[in-house]
Amino acid sequence: MAKKKKSSNSRTAFRKHHQGRVRGGDLTRDFTGGKEMADLSRGERVSGKGDLTRKRTIVSETESEEAASKAELISGRVISAHGLKCKVMADDGSMYECAIRQVLKSLSIDGRSAVVAGDFVWFRADTPQDGMIERVADRHGIICRTSRGQQHIIVANIDYLLIIASAAQPGLKPVLIDRFLLTAKQCDVEPVIVLNKVDLVEPTSMQPIIGAYAAMGFRVLMTSAEDGTGVDYLRELLQGKQTALAGQSGVGKSSLLNVVQPGLGLAIGRVSTDNDKGRHTTTASQLIPIEGGGAVFDTPGIRQFQLWDISAGEVAGLMPDMRPYVSSCRYPNCLHLSEDDCAVKDAVADSRIDARRYDAYCHLLEDDLLVED
Ligand SMILES: Nc1nc2c(ncn2[C@@H]2O[C@H](COP(=O)(O)OP(=O)(O)OP(=O)(O)O)[C@@H](O)[C@H]2O)c(=O)[nH]1
Numbered sequence: 001m002a003k004k005k006k007s008s009n010s011r012t013a014f015r016k017h018h019q020g021r022v023r024g025g026d027l028t029r030d031f032t033g034g035k036e037m038a039d040l041s042r043g044e045r046v047s048g049k050g051d052l053t054r055k056r057t058i059v060s061e062t063e064s065e066e067a068a069s070k071a072e073l074i075s076g077r078v079i080s081a082h083g084l085k086c087k088v089m090a091d092d093g094s095m096y097e098c099a100i101r102q103v104l105k106s107l108s109i110d111g112r113s114a115v116v117a118g119d120f121v122w123f124r125a126d127t128p129q130d131g132m133i134e135r136v137a138d139r140h141g142i143i144c145r146t147s148r149g150q151q152h153i154i155v156a157n158i159d160y161l162l163i164i165a166s167a168a169q170p171g172l173k174p175v176l177i178d179r180f181l182l183t184a185k186q187c188d189v190e191p192v193i194v195l196n197k198v199d200l201v202e203p204t205s206m207q208p209i210i211g212a213y214a215a216m217g218f219r220v221l222m223t224s225a226e227d228g229t230g231v232d233y234l235r236e237l238l239q240g241k242q243t244a245l246a247g248q249s250g251v252g253k254s255s256l257l258n259v260v261q262p263g264l265g266l267a268i269g270r271v272s273t274d275n276d277k278g279r280h281t282t283t284a285s286q287l288i289p290i291e292g293g294g295a296v297f298d299t300p301g302i303r304q305f306q307l308w309d310i311s312a313g314e315v316a317g318l319m320p321d322m323r324p325y326v327s328s329c330r331y332p333n334c335l336h337l338s339e340d341d342c343a344v345k346d347a348v349a350d351s352r353i354d355a356r357r358y359d360a361y362c363h364l365l366e367d368d369l370l371v372e373d
């Protein structure tokens with residue numbers, strides 16, 4: 001019963017989307033096969049003939065509706081996209097392997113990103129497991145990286161980048177948080193910093209770092225999957241939002257989601273005691289629907305995110321506490337390390353910039369971006 005309702009909902013959503021497209025006449029990325037395209041071109045051919053145009057448009061909408069319902073398109077979300085095959089989760093939770101209709105590929109500017117993880121799509125099911133993607137919804141909130149001048153979308157339609165770090169086991173590494181903050185800033189997605197495993201430390205020991213990030217305007221929360229600290233707040237935050245998970249292995253990403261949504265049953269890894277590192281328990285991309293709306297996207301592409309796409313010279317400008325000073329340095333390409341007349345270093349010297357933050361900046365540059373390879 002519930003299933004039936006859902007599929008008619010998806011069709012309505014599809015029709016709405018489709019109608020908007022036909023009215024706007026913008027079919028650059030959408031395509032549902034022969035019929036609607038033909039309708040549109042006929043509609044255009046009669047344009048300029050007064051009332052007739054309007055009538056033609058109405059008729060074409062009705063016909064489109066029929067075509068859409070005949071087509072039995074299913075709406076879903078792309079979990080992962082590899083080459084020409086995509087893993088798609090339908091709204092009812094069933095999984096499909098989908099191919100991408102040729103015209104979507106040729107209409108996309110960069111053939112590789114016709115369909116990406118996180119896309120909302122409409123597809124035709126050929127079998128209970130296989131389908132063909134017919135349309136892709138417009139994207140917002142894209143997390144991407146640019147390598148060799150080419151933009152590569154890791155996941156689309158994201159509201160929050162949830163940066164999870166742990167207070168201990170493994171110990172807190174602000175430099176990792178900073179990396180993800182830079183990514184969020186660059187991609188224009190709101191970051192949320194989560195300091196997990198606070199049950200393992202004295203809460204007051206976390207105050208300086210929380211204070212530093214909060215002062216820069218970032219949202220920071222303390223959580224424990226073990227004793228439940230901050231879990232209700234996190235649950236509320238995730239509701240109705242599309243969230244991408246980031247954070248090093250073993251910080252407790254799966255554990256946290258399991259307590260946010262009891263019954264989820266995500267596999268939990270053990271942090272190995274010899275090197276304090278997690279074991280990358282989660283290897284495949286997954287989409288975790290949140291009860292009451294929203295979803296969490298967990299993809300190795302983000303977990304393993306490095307600063308490939310950010311050049312050393314850009315980093316300070318992406319850090320809110322350093323940004324105000326960078327344009328006052330003597331050299332426009334100043335890296336604020338050993339250059340003369342550096343406004344950033346001056347600001348560190350008289351404490352306008354926190355020395356620990358500057359230290360983190362230097363480490364970030366030296367460890368990640370100034371390595372010869
Ligand atoms: N004390 C304590 N332990 C935790 C907490 N959250 C997770 N752990 C433990 O940390 C270990 C790793 O947890 P996971 O949830 O698998 O970590 P993950 O970030 O999902 O790891 P990957 O899948 O490898 O990326 C497990 O042994 C958990 O029981 C917490 O809040 N407090």
Ligand SMILES: [Zn+2]
Nearest residue numbers: 329334336342
């Ligand atoms: Zn400088």
